[in-house]
Amino acid sequence: MIRKLATIALAALTAVALTVVVLTARSWAAADNAGPEYPPTKRVEQVDRYHGVAVDDPYRWLEATDDPAVRSWAETQNRVTRSFVRASPQWESIRTRIAELQATGDLYGVPRLGGGRYVYTVSEPGFGAIVFKVRDGLAGEERLLFDPNPELAEGEAVSGDTLSPGGRYLGYRVATDQSRWGELRILEVATGRVGERLTGLRNASVGWLPDDSGFYYVYYGDSARIRDGAAYPAPEVRFHRLGEAQSKDLSVLPAARELEHTYAVSVVGRRPYLVVSLFEGTLSANRLLISDLSASGGPVVEPREIVDGSEPGIYRPLGAADDGLYVFTNAGAPNGRIVVIDPERPERTAWREIVPEGPATIAAASTAGGNAIQMIGRHLTLVSRRANQAWLRVYALDGRLEHEIELEAGWIGSGLVGGAAEEVWYSFSGLLEPQTVYRLDFATGRAQPFFAPETPIDRSDYVTRQVHYPSEDGTEVPLFIAHRRDLELDGSAPLFIYGYGLGGWVAVPWYQPQMLTWMDRGGVYAMPGIRGGGEYGDAWEEAGTGVNRQTAIDDYIAAAEWLVEQRYTSKGRIAANGWSASGALAAAAVQQRPDLYGAGVIGIPSLDLLRYERYTPFKGWTRGFGSVENSMEFTVLRSYSPYHNVSSETCYPPFIVTVGEKDDITPPQHGYKFVARMQQEATCS
Amino acid sequence: MMWDTGHTFGSSPEKTVEVWADKLAFLQRVLTATPAGGESTATR
Known part of the structure; x- marks a missing residue:
């Protein structure tokens, strides 16, 4: 079958062939570090007209990702990045800890x-x-x-x-x-x-x-x-x-x-x-x-x-x-x-x-890695969600509800898989629970772990919360928060916030060794269920999709503001994280509120939303983002497309951008062009 | 019947860990107590 949107892979995957980093002069002063020497990036004269509007695209040449000149540029960016991040005395101990937490058997x-x-x-x-x-x-x-x-x-x-x-x-x-x-x-x-x-x-x-x-x-x-x-x-x-x-x-x-x-x-x-x-x-x-x-x-x-x-x-x-x-x-x-x-x-x-x-x-696709609705023998099994809550339900073929299990906050990576006529299998992972295979027996209605990995942490060391916060327009948005139990919430903690909000994907946590490492070092992890996702069905998705995309960005920003008010963190201590389609979300949020964030962490991103349709034959995002072919949608895309919203008068927090060199859904030119423009055009006094 | 799982790129467990170490080491260096600040002229 076919996924509704390319949202599945954002779970736990960080396969990256290239890392580039953008740091600005003012950020360096704040970080009390000497910044790297960025390689010069050639500008070209390239102006396109969309619906009568001229849009320049001076780094168009970076779209030719197989061109030796582009490859050389990318290699130089990688060298600059690695010499900075791997010079950190913390790097090796961070790597070791993430590897330990990943080694769950x-x-x-x-x-x-x-x-x-x-x-x-x-x-x-x-x-x-x-x-x-x-x-x-x-x-x-x-x-x-x-x-x-x-x-x-x-x-x-x-x-x-x-x-x-x-x-x-x-x-x-x-x-x-x-x-x-x-x-x-x-x-x-x-x-x-x-x-x-x-x-x-x-x-x-x-x-x-x-x-x-x-x-x-x-x-x-x-x-x-x-x-x-x-x-x-x-x-x-x-x-x-x-x-x-x-x-x-x-x-x-x-x-x-x-x-x-x-x-x-x-x-x-x-x-x-x-x-x-x-x-x-x-x-x-x-x-x-x-x-x-x-x-x-x-x-x-x-x-x-x-x-x-x-x-x-x-x-x-x-x-x-x-x-x-x-x-x-x-x-x-x-x-x-x-x-x-x-x-x-x-x-x-x-x-x-x-x-x-x-x-x-009923979770059709986006909240599970596989098919979340199955007919097994003479039973129908499905996962239903509403905001932060999820249930696994088993019905008889006459519609009678046979079993209902309330699920913890987590990710059913496998979807539901039929086995024998009286059982269903699924894999589940939560922020504190590595992928575990469960078997639900229709005779008893009980789901029990069948293949359970070793858990390399003491779950009682951590706190997870599911709360709601008001967005800019007053709408209550669900929010998942986690940190170590012994963390003092005095506003000094750094905070890592991830959002997606597209294609009906529901913001549920999954096992992430890197975020456990982050929390162990005093950080807070937060994930809002912003509009564009499927927390409350299609209406919630529609409210943050296409011409309404700014609403999703507003929700994402409002989460950070609320977390500051609640003293989970403070301005400038927040890392805005986006992945794939939400690369544009996180980058736009940082561009719109550079005072609020201290860094952007952007992976396998979409960042050039005026040309994304040309980069890939994948059509799954046209509904989510809209198309430049439509003048109203073009106007909205132009207003927040991160590549097109780099102000020469703004000092932005530093970004680290990773791309997949071979990815054909969000190919690397998104990252290349954004990085080039941020390095060359943003300024800090 | 299986679902298409989205992005396609190869990697290894080791590389995945290293890239996350890069990101967290980066954050450790740049998220200092002093906000980076900045006056935005970007419009929303």
């Missing part, structure tokens, strides 16, 4: 069940190498199933897997060249032999036939990795028969009509049905097509439309029972509901509601 993935076997990944913490292990049944002895690492080339990593229903085949995706593109390699479980290797896939989203004989998948063409504004190839749905060459794969649905269109596939029910989701240029709405495979006589089918998308929204197929297809939708129900659709009578008036919309939002 092996990390277990959530098991997948097929043919009575449980198969799961085991990896070193962080980005360690993955191996596959297996147990015959829950009580079975763990043994190594397969170690894919000897066959991985330089730059390749395992990033996804899928087990066939009968457990005969394990498909695992190998990402190449640090990109979204990769191979799906097929392992025969019984022999440990790797068979065919399929190319042209962007994920491991496949729909297996129940007899393990083959699967449907979305094929993006046999293309090399695509960057620099080129569109992704138009995808098609194909069928692969196990044991055959990919060149013999059958086309089920032809290439999508438009390049921005994409598919997701699944095979559900005993009948079974092939269900295809068609996304037409947005990941926030889709249509559904279905085909009864029992009636088709072969894998090549002609799916017919059962949801036409006339009421826009997400329609996600969950599974099928005798009465039809169970579908989650937020169309006309912003908090989400589950309906059953009879494929023979797909008209909307015949839909039957199973789980009605409630005051809490």
Whole structure:
């Protein structure tokens, strides 16, 4: 399936190929340090016109990230940065402590069940190498199933897997060249032999036939990795028969009509049905097509439309029972509901509601790393959230609530994963709890840790709070705060604040060794659930999205002001942190209130919001940010785009900016151009 | 069915730790008791 927005990866990931730092003269005086000598950066004459408005772009040349001159510039920036930060006498002890806290033992993935076997990944913490292990049944002895690492080339990593229903085949995706593109390699479980290797896939989203004989998948063409504004190839749905060459794969649905269109596939029910989701240029709405495979006589089918998308929204197929297809939708129900659709009578008036919309939002995607709504056996499992609270709920297929568990503040990284008919698995991490795999038994309604890492801290040494603060317009915004129990809140503590607030992502904490290290050194960690996120459903998201983006920035700023008032910290002691799409949020907040913050910590960021659409074929942010093609949206983007709001009359706090050299969602030119402009144009007297 | 997990870039546990050490060492140097201050002329 496809994520709603690229929010998932902000959890715990900090893979960075380059670090650059921006420090200004006045900041140096405050820090009582000598500043580095920045390398000179060439300016070019480049003026663009948007809706009659001239906008200059003097560092346009840094967009050519593979150009030797740009690479040389970036290497110089790296040298300058490292010579500064690694000269700190604290650096080695900080590194050692983060590494200790990261070494929580092996990390277990959530098991997948097929043919009575449980198969799961085991990896070193962080980005360690993955191996596959297996147990015959829950009580079975763990043994190594397969170690894919000897066959991985330089730059390749395992990033996804899928087990066939009968457990005969394990498909695992190998990402190449640090990109979204990769191979799906097929392992025969019984022999440990790797068979065919399929190319042209962007994920491991496949729909297996129940007899393990083959699967449907979305094929993006046999293309090399695509960057620099080129569109992704138009995808098609194909069928692969196990044991055959990919060149013999059958086309089920032809290439999508438009390049921005994409598919997701699944095979559900005993009948079974092939269900295809068609996304037409947005990941926030889709249509559904279905085909009864029992009636088709072969894998090549002609799916017919059962949801036409006339009421826009997400329609996600969950599974099928005798009465039809169970579908989650937020169309006309912003908090989400589950309906059953009879494929023979797909008209909307015949839909039957199973789980009605409630005051809490069913977490469709953005608050969990995987699919947070599952049909398992004759049960529906889902996670609902409202502000700081979350519940894991299990329903019977008639809509009766069977079990409800209130979850601690934390991140369900795996989503919900079905095992046997009477269980659901998920991985959970909180700020003080490393990733732990839980199993919820439907018979008892109890969730218990199954794979639990060692916890290298005493949780009682820390305090976490969930509070609310008033934003600029008086709206109450949820806020998560953590610090050591023995910290004196006299306003002297430094504070690290992270915000995202886009695409309905809900601000929930996850295990972060670096933030434990920060707290151990006297710092406070804060994370507000600003508007643009999904704390209170679609209305909350809308209020901080697109032309309303300044509201999200205002919420982020108001959190820092409130934390100063409450004496958690003081002005100038606050590090504004943003990641990915929220790089622009944090950088804009610092630019708008340089008096409030002492530093900006910006990772894999979006910072040039007038040209971000050209940098990547990824379209997931057009709704979140808006587009320069629209004059009103352009005006808003121009007003806060950090690259375009560097004032030569302002002394800004220092920034440290990290980029992923190979990232194709927020490619490195965002960081390069922002850094160049801040170094060359901002001034301090 | 699996979800696309967003950004793609390679790294190692060691590199992840080093980059965070860079960031926290940076903050330790620049977040002094004296606010950096600054008069903004930026408009909102």
